[in-house]
Amino acid sequence: MLLDCAIIGGGPAGLSASLVLARAKKNIILFDENKPRNAVTHESHGFITRDGIQPLEFKRIAKQDLEKYLTLSIENQRVIDIKKENKFFMIYTDDGSSYRSRKVILATGLQDVLPEIAGVQEFYGTSLFICPFCDGWELRDRRLVVIADNDRAMHLTKMVSNWSSDLVVCTNGKQVFSKEEKQLLENKNIQVVEYEIEALHGENGYLRKVRFINGIEIEREGGFVAGELKQASSLAKTLGCSMTEMGGIETDDFGRTNIEGVYASGDTTFSMPQLIVAASEGSKVAAGVVSDLINEDF
Numbered sequence: 001m002l003l004d005c006a007i008i009g010g011g012p013a014g015l016s017a018s019l020v021l022a023r024a025k026k027n028i029i030l031f032d033e034n035k036p037r038n039a040v041t042h043e044s045h046g047f048i049t050r051d052g053i054q055p056l057e058f059k060r061i062a063k064q065d066l067e068k069y070l071t072l073s074i075e076n077q078r079v080i081d082i083k084k085e086n087k088f089f090m091i092y093t094d095d096g097s098s099y100r101s102r103k104v105i106l107a108t109g110l111q112d113v114l115p116e117i118a119g120v121q122e123f124y125g126t127s128l129f130i131c132p133f134c135d136g137w138e139l140r141d142r143r144l145v146v147i148a149d150n151d152r153a154m155h156l157t158k159m160v161s162n163w164s165s166d167l168v169v170c171t172n173g174k175q176v177f178s179k180e181e182k183q184l185l186e187n188k189n190i191q192v193v194e195y196e197i198e199a200l201h202g203e204n205g206y207l208r209k210v211r212f213i214n215g216i217e218i219e220r221e222g223g224f225v226a227g228e229l230k231q232a233s234s235l236a237k238t239l240g241c242s243m244t245e246m247g248g249i250e251t252d253d254f255g256r257t258n259i260e261g262v263y264a265s266g267d268t269t270f271s272m273p274q275l276i277v278a279a280s281e282g283s284k285v286a287a288g289v290v291s292d293l294i295n296e297d298f
Contacts, residue, residue: 002100003027005289006091008079008235009107011036012275013266015062016282017105017289022069024290029099030066031091033078035232036109041125045134047276058275082235089261103289106241106249106257106264107282108233110273114225115149115172119200126205127222131273132156136163139222145210147197148226149174154181156226157190165189168218170210172197193218231268246270254288255281263289 005021007014010032018030036055043052050058066072077093082104084090091099112130114120120128128147129135136159144164146157149172157169169185171177173196177185185192195212202208211217231237231247241257241264242250248270255263265285266278 001027002088002102003029004101004293005103005105006031006079006089006099006101007105007107008082008091008233009109009266009268010034010059010074011107011109011266012058012062012279013109013268013282013285014105014107015059015066016279017107017265017286018066018072018074018282019062019069020283020286021290022066022072024286025071026290026293027071028073029101030072030074031079031093032074032076034076043138044275045137046274047279050275079233079235082239084239084259084261087261102261102293104239104262105255105282105285105289106233106236106262106268107266107278108231108235108268110229110267110270111232113228113230115147115227117147117172117197117200119202120147120225123200123202123205123207123222124225127202127207128200129222129224130227132159132163132224134274135224136160139163142166142221143219144168145170145207145218145220145223146226147172147223149176150226150228151176152226153177156224157185160224161188161190167191168193168210168220170195170197229267229270229273233268236264236268244270251285253284254291255285256288256292 004026005028007030021028080094081092089101089104140163143166146169153176168191170193198211198213209217236249244250249264251264255265265281
């Protein structure tokens with residue numbers, strides 16, 4: 001069977017795109033290997049009507065919404081390769097199956113690359129986060145640490161200061177602030193510690209102390225990390241999609257990439273990394289796919 005569209009990735013963007021395409025009576029498959037970026041997250045925030053929902057519950061409800069659409073199927077497989085053959089795409093999965101589709105939506109998302117500091121993984125998702133818009137409310141007015149050793153240090157510190165005035169910024173041995181920036185932070189009573197971090201300490205996922213290699217310790221109750229982001233899948237590169245300077249897939253307003261028939265949506269385009277934004281983009285990109293299919297067939 002020739003699919004109208006294959007959606008690669010079962011996060012909010014892929015799920016939302018699947019709903020729009022299914023409601024347009026298109027034959028589609030959603031490929032979801034069930035390895036979400038927010039697997040360590042206990043709650044997701046900022047999505048109206050779903051604020052505080054567990055990510056797995058969000059996905060369960062979303063898939064329940066999709067069940068009534070008979071032209072949609074969900075395959076819990078990893079797509080390992082996509083090849084363009086004439087006007088169509090051959091999709092190959094890790095179980096040896098292959099599928100043919102007119103269009104492809106890449107909603108494969110991103111991966112967080114956290115700094116190599118002892119203890120980071122233990123606290124990440126419970127008391128250490130990367131997005132203050134997502135989790136700042138839960139850490140409001142606490143004694144927080146901002147761990148940032150890259151060029152996003154100043155921006156993240158400014159954002160976190162909205163939720164707490166008791167901040168310490170740790171650069172893990174790096175010199176990331178200019179003299180003027182340090183003065184600005186000092187004027188805001190934000191301490192900058194440039195010693196290398198030995199380890200983070202706490203219990204049951206809750207941060208309590210930051211210890212530096214010179215033996216100094218500071219007590220903190222949580223915080224934010226300026227990690228790096230990378231593509232969770234190499235499929236865009238394999239297909240020859242153009243990338244932005246930040247490393248996201250380059251698209252037009254409706255998710256079209258430079259490869260005709262290939263679209264991208266959600267975090268994979270390096271848009272604002274929030275659940276509701278990814279879902280919105282999935283809906284918009286799917287509308288673009290439906291429009292293109294209709295125009296081709298008309």
